[in-house]
Amino acid sequence: MSETKLTKIIAEHGSQELFIYREFDAPKELVYRAFTEPDLIVQWLGAENWRIDQYEHKSGGRWRFVYKGEMGEFAMRGIMHELAQDERLIRTFEMEGLPEKGHVSLEIALFESAGERKTKLTLHTIYSSVADRDGSKSAIEKNVTDHHLRMDQLFKKIIQ
Secondary structure, three states, rough: OOOOOOOOOEEEOOOOOEEEEEEEEEOHHHHHHHHHHHHHHHHOOOOOOEEEEEOOOOOOOOEEEEEEOOOEEEEEEEEEEEEEOEEEEEEEEEOOOOOOOOEEEEEEEEEEOOOOEEEEEEEEEEOOOOOHHHHHEEEEEHHHHHHHHHHHHHHHHHHH
C-alpha cells in the first residue's frame, strides 16, 4: 500500500457547513463497511473508550455510541436516513446531555473510487447554526485525524 493523503477540513467563515476530505488506500466497499459495521466502527473510534449501544443499519434506523474515558462519559446518537451500499450514507448526529436541545446536524458521507484500491471519502456536515458548527469544529479537528489514522491501520490489517 502506498501512503494516503492527509485529512483536509474546510469550514468557511460564516457557513453552517463543514467538509472533511480524505483518501484511503482501500477499496470503497471496505471504507463503506468501516462506517456501517459496528465491529469495524468501534476499532477506528478507539475500542478502549467507545462502545456501541445501538446500531440499526437501515433507513430510519437508530444509532447510539458512548464514550467513557479521560473526558468523562458522553453519548451521541442519530437516525439513518439513507444507506446506498458502497456509495452514500446520510444520517443525523446529536450529542446527548447538552443543556439546550435541538443541536442536530446532518451528515452526508460519500464514498468514491479514486483509482485502484483507493477511495476518496467526503464528509459533508450541515449544522443547525454557524455557532453549532463553530462549537464542534475544534473537537472535530482534534479527533478526526486520529480516527483516520486508525482507519489506515485497520485497512492495512484487513487487506494484508
